Every structure is written in C-alpha cells, then in structure tokens.
Amino acid sequence: MRYHIGDLEEQRLLDLYTGMLKPRMIEEKMLILLRQGKISKWFSGIGQEAISVGVTQALKDSEYILPMHRNLGVFTSRNIPLNRLFAQWQGKQSGFTQGRDRSFHFGTQEYKIVGMISHLGPQLGVADGIALADMLRRKKRVTAVFTGEGATSEGDFHEALNVASVWNLPVLFCIENNGYGLSTPTNEQYNCETLADRAKGYGMESRVIDGNNILEVYSKIDELCKAIRRRPRPVLVEFKTFRMRGHEEASGTKYVPEKLMKEWGKKDPIANYEAFLLDQGVLTSEKIERLKAGISEEINVNLDLAFEESPVLFNETKELNEVYQEFDYQEIKPNSEVKNIRFVDAISEGLEQSMYRHNELIIMGQDIADYGGVFKITEGFVPKFGKSRVRNTPICESAIVSAAMGLSINGMKAMVEMQFADFVSSGFNPIVNYLAKVHYRWNEKADVVVRMPCGGGVGAGPFHSQTNEAWFTKTPGLKVVYPSSPYDAKGLLNTAINDPNPVLFFEHKGLYRSVYGDVPTDYYTLPFGKANVLREGKSITVVTYGAGVHWASEILDQNPEIEADLLDLRTLQPLDMEAVFASVKKTGKLIILQEDTLFGGIASDISAMVMEECFPYLDAPVKRVGSLETPVPFAKALEENYLPNKRFEQVLLELYAY
Missing domain, CATH: 3.40.50.970 (Thiamin diphosphate (ThDP)-binding fold, Pyr/PP domains)
Known part of the structure; x- marks a missing residue:
C-alpha cells in the first residue's frame, strides 16, 4: 500500500492513526x-x-x-x-x-x-x-x-x-x-x-x-x-x-x-x-x-x-408523552373582516400568510412554482417568495419527503405538496418510518406538513381519488388533519405549519371549488383535537369529517324529523373522543360516516371506543358507513354507487327507527 504524506503535518498523521x-x-x-x-x-x-x-x-x-x-x-x-x-x-x-x-x-x-x-x-x-x-x-x-x-x-x-x-x-x-x-x-x-x-x-x-x-x-x-x-x-x-x-x-x-x-x-x-x-x-x-x-x-x-447504570425502567406516561414533540399551541383569534371564498382559496391564503410569518418555511412539490400546482394553490407565490422557497421537484416523492426531514433537522420548516394523496405511497416509507418515529427515537422533531389533495366524486378513477387517511392514523407520531370548510381549512393549516410534528393535511378535491364560506382575511389558528358541533339534536349522533360533513348535512336537511348532533371531527389524530362520548351519552345512538372504504378505517376505532366507554348509554348498535370495498372506479354510475352517500341515508333512517 502506497502512502503519500504530501503537506500533512505530523500531528495530523498521528491523529489519523489514533482515530482508527x-x-x-x-x-x-x-x-x-x-x-x-x-x-x-x-x-x-x-x-x-x-x-x-x-x-x-x-x-x-x-x-x-x-x-x-x-x-x-x-x-x-x-x-x-x-x-x-x-x-x-x-x-x-x-x-x-x-x-x-x-x-x-x-x-x-x-x-x-x-x-x-x-x-x-x-x-x-x-x-x-x-x-x-x-x-x-x-x-x-x-x-x-x-x-x-x-x-x-x-x-x-x-x-x-x-x-x-x-x-x-x-x-x-x-x-x-x-x-x-x-x-x-x-x-x-x-x-x-x-x-x-x-x-x-x-x-x-x-x-x-x-x-x-x-x-x-x-x-x-x-x-x-x-x-x-x-x-x-x-x-x-x-x-x-x-x-x-x-x-x-x-x-x-x-x-x-x-x-x-x-x-x-x-x-x-x-x-x-x-x-x-x-x-x-x-x-x-x-x-x-x-x-x-x-x-x-x-x-x-x-x-x-x-454497566453501573441501572436498566431502563418503563414509565407509560413518559413513553406516551414523548412520541410527539411538545407543541405549545398559540391561539391567534380571527379578525372581524371576512370574505366569502372557496375552500381552495382558503388553503392558498393560509399557506401564503404562513410563508410571510415563517421566513424559513420551504414549500416543495411537483409543478408548484410558476405553474402554481395542478390545483393552483401556489399560483402567484414565486414573485412573492422566490423559487428558492417555492421549489419545483422532480417526480420523486420519497426523496422530497426525506429532504423535508433534513430541512427540519437543520432548523427550517417544510411543506410538501403531494400532487394527489394517492401518490404518497411512493413516499410512504420516510413518512411512517422516519418522520413518525424520529422524536420518540432520539428526541428530534420532524417539522413537516404533507398536503394531501384527496377524495372521490370527480371521476378521477383509482389513482387520483383515494382518501387514505387510515394509512396514517394507525402510525404513532403522525398527526392527521381533515377539514371540511374553508374557515377550518385555513385555521388548521396555519396550526399544522406551526406544529413541530409531522402533519398529514388532507384536502378534499371535490370541495376545492364547490364549497364557499366566510373566512377571516387575516392570519388565525384553530386547535387540533377539537371537534366542531355543527348542529344539535337529541335523537342521534352523526360523526363524520371531510366531504362526509356536507353529505350528512344535506341528508339531515332532507329528513328534518331526525334531530341529530352532527360532529365534524376536523382532526383524526389527535381525535376528540370526549366530544363523541358526550354526544352519544345524550342521544344514545351513533352513526359514523367516512368516505374511505369501511374495513380498517377511522370509523371502526371510533365504534370500538364508544362500545367500550358508552355501552350503558347505547339504545342501538353503533353503525358505520363507508365506501364500497373496491378501488375507486372511474365511470359516474360506478363511482356514485361506490361512495357512501346513498347507503348513509338508508342506514341513518334504520338507526333512527330502531
């Protein structure tokens, strides 16, 4: 083996030897x-x-x-x-x-x-x-x-x-x-x-x-x-x-x-x-x-x-508390001036105001720069923030999620836009094995938001229509947010960006341009883990989220004899089970509506927890309604019958009459 000392000093030569x-x-x-x-x-x-x-x-x-x-x-x-x-x-x-x-x-x-x-x-x-x-x-x-x-x-x-x-x-x-x-x-x-x-x-x-x-x-x-x-x-x-x-x-x-x-x-x-x-x-x-x-x-x-150190001792409270980085939520109340805007505009407005608020927030995704993203969420962002912060990416979801983790390690915030929530499968590994576990493993935060345009009803077929939140609610260390209104979307997105933990932020594509709402013009936040009671009644509890909120509202409007509590969960992790328990104890009946296929979804866990905690208060079996156990079909007639709307009304009426 030939060695060339070059201009290396003797101390460096020794340091290298000792180092090995x-x-x-x-x-x-x-x-x-x-x-x-x-x-x-x-x-x-x-x-x-x-x-x-x-x-x-x-x-x-x-x-x-x-x-x-x-x-x-x-x-x-x-x-x-x-x-x-x-x-x-x-x-x-x-x-x-x-x-x-x-x-x-x-x-x-x-x-x-x-x-x-x-x-x-x-x-x-x-x-x-x-x-x-x-x-x-x-x-x-x-x-x-x-x-x-x-x-x-x-x-x-x-x-x-x-x-x-x-x-x-x-x-x-x-x-x-x-x-x-x-x-x-x-x-x-x-x-x-x-x-x-x-x-x-x-x-x-x-x-x-x-x-x-x-x-x-x-x-x-x-x-x-x-x-x-x-x-x-x-x-x-x-x-x-x-x-x-x-x-x-x-x-x-x-x-x-x-x-x-x-x-x-x-x-x-x-x-x-x-x-x-x-x-x-x-x-x-x-x-x-x-x-x-x-x-x-x-x-x-x-x-x-x-060797002298004692073996590590199990402390359940400590273990549970250290899955997530502690988040000191700061409530910023909304201003009185409001605009009636679309769901998609509320997302864009929240993201833009967060970009001004956090000057080291980097957003990354396919076609999000000059093109503004396929849903135009970031249209007009490049002139305001520059391409260094609004970054087009190659088609490589795994590397970009991992890069977001690296930005967080080096003290920045990151937002990744999945072009469609379906494509997150290509970035699944770093989300569930790196972002989700990094704080529990060695006390490092993952200050990353992954935005997830999701959902059916728009004829987009099996690869652009999934609502795959259950992939992530099962994974300790992730937070999962799923708003149904423009007001909630903006406030919850701002909170997600403030939160130092990894957040999967689901945005139903079918709501982007069909749902309007009054949204405060200035920056504000909404807390995670707090369901929204949209209507109150004494006969039945309806629990849902995302597009399900609008489906349930429409069907309840068509059946005014049903006096229902309607709960919009808003966040699925953390989950406001206290609100669900309180409502079930009042009404004695519960129906849970999700757009996701039924087996293994969030409705199953809510049902199980209610059966464990509220069994003496129930006057009827807990009912779950979800989409058909198939991939999401393309043709209108097939998709209409895949989605749970019609089945929800039927099950609701049966439960009401029980």
Whole structure:
C-alpha cells in the first residue's frame, strides 16, 4: 500500500492513526461483550475504519454527517462520550435513544450526527434537505452521507442523487463498497464497472478512492470538501474496501472465499498505516503502547460507568408523552373582516400568510412554482417568495419527503405538496418510518406538513381519488388533519405549519371549488383535537369529517324529523373522543360516516371506543358507513354507487327507527 504524506503535518498523521485505533479497540472489546451476552447485536466495521475516520476528520465539526452501522469511527472522531455510546448499545437511559432503539440508529444535534434507519435509503434524501438549508442560508458547508453498495439499488439512492444534482446541493455521497450486501456479492448486485459510474447519469462528479488507505481517504476528501465549500455541488465517492466480518456477528463469513478474505486481510488499514508511520519515524513501539494503554483505560472507565447504570425502567406516561414533540399551541383569534371564498382559496391564503410569518418555511412539490400546482394553490407565490422557497421537484416523492426531514433537522420548516394523496405511497416509507418515529427515537422533531389533495366524486378513477387517511392514523407520531370548510381549512393549516410534528393535511378535491364560506382575511389558528358541533339534536349522533360533513348535512336537511348532533371531527389524530362520548351519552345512538372504504378505517376505532366507554348509554348498535370495498372506479354510475352517500341515508333512517 502506497502512502503519500504530501503537506500533512505530523500531528495530523498521528491523529489519523489514533482515530482508527480507537474504534478498532472498542470493536474488539464489544465482540468480547457480545459473546458474553452483555450487548445484543454488533455490526462490525473492522477493516473499514479509514473511511469513517478520514471523512470525519476532513469535515468541520459544524458540518452534518449521516453514518451507517459500520461507521463507529464517525462517532469516536466527533468525540462522543464513550459511556453514552456504551449505554446506547446496552439500552440504558443515558444512551441517545433511552433504550428505544439499538446500535447506531440514533442522531445527536450536539455532535451534528444523524444516524440511520434500517431502511437505509431515506437518509440520502435527508442529507439533501440538510444541505439545502445550508445553501439557502449561504453557509459554506458540506453534508456527508454514507451508504453501502447494497443500498445503491434502492430507489431512494437514485432519487436523492438526482435531486442533489438538479439543485446543486453540497452533498458528499459516500458509498462504502465492501464486497457484500449481507451474503450477496457485488456481481449479483450491480452490473456497472464501478458504482461511481452512476454519477454520470445524474450529471455529477465522482471519485473512486482506496478505502483502506487512510492518507488517500483524508487527503482526497479534504480536497473535495474545500472545493464543495467554494462551489456548492454534489459529489459521489465510491470507497473500495472489504467487510472482514459478517453482516452482523451471527451471520458469519462462510460465504466468503478464503482466498479473498486473506487477500483483504493483508490490506488492513491500521496495520499497514502503523508500519508506514514506524518506518517514517512518526511512531515508535513505545508510543504505540502508550496510545493503546490510554485508549484501553478510557474504554474500561466508560464501560464501568455504563454497566453501573441501572436498566431502563418503563414509565407509560413518559413513553406516551414523548412520541410527539411538545407543541405549545398559540391561539391567534380571527379578525372581524371576512370574505366569502372557496375552500381552495382558503388553503392558498393560509399557506401564503404562513410563508410571510415563517421566513424559513420551504414549500416543495411537483409543478408548484410558476405553474402554481395542478390545483393552483401556489399560483402567484414565486414573485412573492422566490423559487428558492417555492421549489419545483422532480417526480420523486420519497426523496422530497426525506429532504423535508433534513430541512427540519437543520432548523427550517417544510411543506410538501403531494400532487394527489394517492401518490404518497411512493413516499410512504420516510413518512411512517422516519418522520413518525424520529422524536420518540432520539428526541428530534420532524417539522413537516404533507398536503394531501384527496377524495372521490370527480371521476378521477383509482389513482387520483383515494382518501387514505387510515394509512396514517394507525402510525404513532403522525398527526392527521381533515377539514371540511374553508374557515377550518385555513385555521388548521396555519396550526399544522406551526406544529413541530409531522402533519398529514388532507384536502378534499371535490370541495376545492364547490364549497364557499366566510373566512377571516387575516392570519388565525384553530386547535387540533377539537371537534366542531355543527348542529344539535337529541335523537342521534352523526360523526363524520371531510366531504362526509356536507353529505350528512344535506341528508339531515332532507329528513328534518331526525334531530341529530352532527360532529365534524376536523382532526383524526389527535381525535376528540370526549366530544363523541358526550354526544352519544345524550342521544344514545351513533352513526359514523367516512368516505374511505369501511374495513380498517377511522370509523371502526371510533365504534370500538364508544362500545367500550358508552355501552350503558347505547339504545342501538353503533353503525358505520363507508365506501364500497373496491378501488375507486372511474365511470359516474360506478363511482356514485361506490361512495357512501346513498347507503348513509338508508342506514341513518334504520338507526333512527330502531
């Protein structure tokens, strides 16, 4: 292995050596503890230390780095206290996830590290968002993100590279090509000569670096980082290395040819660099022993601290309270001046006023800039706020949701417009696995609103008509809002943007231009988790939301003999069950109307909770009405009978007569 010192000072040469030695010695200790059953799992980075250490030392401490599970050298190079790392791996309270997640699945703002999730790909888009925030603030920073050669087959990898290239984001995409994705060799994973070649398709620069040569890693990455800080742009770097141990320790390495293992064993980054420094007189045997003794003592002292800590204790209130970031709702009352406007105008007005109120709110979506979006919500926004804040995106929902998460991590607010709620399936993973879980896992907010134009009745067929709120009400950590009126739409959207938690904001397309209402001209907010009682009666309780509010109102108008409480839920998470319980206790009868298909929808949970809490007050079975158990059909006659309007009236009358 050839080393070129160049203009590196002796202290840097030593720092790089010590930087690799420390994670190696920690790993060797962890492997012993794993065999003793004192930690539960380990993903070894032995043989790959040069990459983690070289990249991290080339970055500034203020620059974010997004490592994987073999990048212990990133954490040690950022000087994270070892007792906290050890506590993390033991599931202790002082660990970064308080026992809620394992190994390296965590982040820490203090050290500008954003850890991985097991789905791998989304963190590449998160890096885009972090870098976008730096670029918009004109901060000359680099964001470095790691992935393995296996994860480069994921769609998120390609989406993230494309977005970074189109937007010229200062991201260093680092591929650790270590030969195997679990047991699958590279020749079964991709068919290009090098993974760095993929950069050409995205108009990006790329480099191939010997990942076992610490001086090559550090020098070339340092050079790249300085260049990116001067002229922001993404660069793809492929590090050639090898995984000397199993995917995780239980996997073993029997699938690796012995010859290949011996060949790479000779390329050990620490042993070779140590021999080089000894030859150069930078190191001596005595100095090596002193360094090892010091690191060993540090490991043992901090291990004792971690072992002495009591096991984490379950506290139900604490667990439930920390799923969401605390939100101090500030009620801003509406002004007296009102305009009679459409539902779509109320959404646009709320978003525009929020853009003025939050000067670091970034909105992203397909065709939302000059075109104004397919529903013209953001028409006229570009002259007011500029294309830096009103951002057209490529068709890559997953990367854009992930980028929104990155904006939030770097202190900005983000709003993503799904062109249609149906398309959220392409961005489902980062919503339910990243945004929803990030606060519970490591106390990081996801200050993101995803707007969801949804619903049927407009002849748009199976892929443009779904109302898929139940996909998200099931996922702890998300908030779900579904207004039915222009007044509610504006006030609730403003609150959603203020809320530091991820919010899915459903907007029924059929209401956009058909429903009018008096809406205050100035900015105002409405609280989450508070249903609106639209009419009062003593004979029956009708609970619904979205377009269902208008369907139910129309049918109740046609049946004046039914004196009903009509509750518009407005938000589905949080859900105002107290209002539902109070009404049912008064009327003794409940019917729940949803546009979504019936099975597994919000009506089922409301029904179950009412049966549990209000059974003695019920005078009849709880009734649920929803759409037919089919995809949403296109033809008018089919869609009319798919939707629940007609069935609702029939069931309502039957329940009234019960």
